[in-house]
Amino acid sequence: MSTMTPVVVPDRAPKKNRNAPKAKMSKDARRRSLTGWMFLIPAAALIGIMMFWPMLQALILSMKTGKGANLNFADPLWYNYERILHDDIFKLTVTNTLLYLVIQVPIMLISALLLANILNNPRLKLKGMWRTAIFLPAAISLVSYSLVFRTIFSTDGLVNDWLMALHLVDGPVNWLGQPNTARLVIILGLLWRWTGYNMIFYLAGLQNIDPTTLEAAKMDGAGPIRTFFSVTVPQLKPMIVLTVIMSINGTLQMFDESYNLTLGGPANTSMTMSHYLYKISFQNNPNFGYGAAVSYVILIMVAVLAAIQMKVGDKRD
Amino acid sequence: MTRTLREVPKYVYLTLVALVSVAPLYFMAVSATNSTQDVLASRMWPGSHLLENWQTLTSQQDVGAAMYHSTVNAVLTTVLALVVSSIAGYGFEVYHSPNKDRLMWVLMLAMMIPFAATMIPLFQLFADFGMVNSSFAVVLPVIATPLLILMFRQSARSFPHEIIEAARMDGLREFSIFWRMFVPTMRPTYAAAAVITFMAAWNNFLWPKVILVKSTVQTMPMLISNFSAGYVIDYGALMLAVLIASLPTIVIFFVLQRSFVAGFTGVVK
Known part of the structure; x- marks a missing residue:
């Protein structure tokens, strides 16, 4: 992947400084950063809910046993993993x-x-x-x-x-x-x-x-x-x-x-x-x-x- | 002359590979018009049993309904995936900040999560919301894909910042810049992403099979899989079903071959 190439910013435009602390951000820049987050939220939320959250759920589920919706924590917790070995x-x-x-x-x-x-x-x-x-x-x-x-x-x-x-x-x-x-x-x-x-x-x-x-x-x-x-x-x-x-x-x-x-x-x-x-x-x-x-x-x-x-x-x- | 002679093995090899690549597809197409006996006798030219095969197929399976559900699911997936992923890819590049880069890195990690590891909790999640058998349950897990986000971020990288600055000067709102400047400019990227997403959605099998329990909402890949699961297989009718299920993606492949190839490779540039 190529790295971001610096862009020549016209003089009239507010200077873009990525590493500037938040307090020094202009009103425009802050609003823009917020807009940026708004652009990311749908995708990030979907990936979080549809991929990371189920992945964590699966870990919890893997320590449970039972039939259908009737699931309880297994004793010992690694019971299912032990079963895999056999x-x-x-x-x-x-x-x-x-x-x-x-x-x-x-x-x-x-x-x-x-x-x-x-x-x-x-x-x-x-x-x-x-x-x-x-x-x-x-x-x-x-x-x-x-x-x-x-x-x-x-x-x-x-x-x-x-x-x-x-x-x-x-x-x-x-x-x-x-x-x-x-x-x-x-x-x-x-x-x-x-x-x-x-x-x-x-x-x-x-x-x-x-x-x-x-x-x-x-x-x-x-x-x-x-x-x-x-x-x-x-x-x-x-x-x-x-x-x-x-x-x-x-x-x-x-x-x-x-x-x-x-x-x-x-x-x-x-x-x-x-x-x-x-x-x-x-x-x-x-x-x-x-x-x-x-x-x-x-x-x-x-x-x-x-x-x-x-x-x-x-x-x- | 010697050069031509030396190149003969190369062309023989290419011919062999091309024949092996095309032969099973050719056999599928001609078998759709042949009876089971002809298929098993390896008849290699078209026959006259197309109507018969169609009747056998439709007497056991509702092809129209499956085509409809496949189309709805694939189109819905493609439209939503393009909107959500392109906005995100654009956002990551244009409003680039250290925190957003970190988030991008986390989202890229999701590429490494095998679908198998999320399948059971996803099923439970949609079951809790009473969404088993619904198109939204089919579509939601595949809308935001890290790969598409990456692809659109790469294309946003080649989008000149001067245009954005100029548009801001003209008083255009941030979303309008995306919608009226970026989207029209990046039409080739959208075409490529649409082709990839549509084909993957049309061909998806495991997740629809898990979440679509009722046979009335099954998709085409599920239909052909179920049709082949009978005790007595009518091979002519099966090949016809496979041909029908494959036609949309084959047509798209031929019409949009260029953007298909560009899309596959665009991510790595």
Whole structure:
């Protein structure tokens, strides 16, 4: 982010001095500062009531047990958290979610970077067509693509038909009926939906790169691969950090695909944390207290990973 | 000549990626006109079962009502989000002070709160006010988003201060400066923000699913999800439903592709 550039204030206008103590503020400046606060209040109040307040409520709720609206403080207070430690399904969903994260995010971001680099070549023909085609999956909703993938990966679906036609498999593969293939389908779905989306960020970043730095590398005798890693990638760093944070956040909170594509199955082996949270909070026998405790574990995971990202991304070399 | 030859693998690779990207969408579109048998036989060209699929779909689901509720929710979200977030973004930049910067920093922290962690108390909050099943319950949690505020603050940064000073000299009130000077100048930012917000609102699934309990107020993503949950799935009708649910965002994508891309990337400049 660029810093605020000083503005030349015309002589007649009251001088703007941001660090001046309140008492020395002119009447105009004070009125303006008040107007400023009025502009911020709706958004700040909404974020406070709709995000921070529920977050605190969830913490209190996570220490309660009971059915429906009949909730009392648990004894001991950390009862729900203790229960999490023995919850094998939750542990499975944590493993699944982290597996998606570790496998899908690097593959996706590296492909997006490569594609952006190819598309950024000024000599490339049909550039607009390639970009539109690759970005198109980002235009449809997560539920929509999940159901399309569920259809084409069904036992008698398109993918099996083609694989059999190409003699790559002997009989139909039960993609959604086995743990590892079900997870694979989710990963393939995520790659399909999000690679083009991330590519757009890198394309925008590449356009801001000073072409003279690339020419200088060429003159110094660096090949295209060397130039890419030593000149292009370092300049794209802010964009890379942003896409990494967004991807990690998105994957940790993934719900739609697990719910609609694999239904979390078979036997919860492809279920994500958010899907499990939804299940224990709003299906069968809802348990808000336990659900809140699970949601706090998710919150802490997101916060820790985000903090690590910020630290890494903030380092200036 | 050698240069052209060397570029062949690149074009082969791009063709493959483009085909893989488009194929599932193409299959969805043609399957909407095919019978379930044809879909499962992987028929790759349009058929003649469109009407039949439409009848199967509408006999089980009220598509009109879901389209109506999706539209109301998405439009309401977009209008309110743009107003609230742009005023805030403008306020943070133009009336910049150390305390306001601190507040901005706190609001940015909200970006790190996963929706999962607020979902249950939000449901309780709206239930207490008797707002389950209402559009306002769908919309209120997504109006003020830190990302949009950040986006409008960035655009306010490029808005010349001289214009503000000159307008003040002319006796324009502070809100009029925002409304009559800033809003018209920043039309591209508004377009981009509108596209992003509308698409996210139209596609939102988890929160509407939690707060919209009655099936009569369900949105399109909920409709297709429910329709697919039956024991016997009519794949032709399902693909038609998915196509209908996706059409608004696909049309917006093609019409406003440029501002869509600009909006996604504008935040980071």
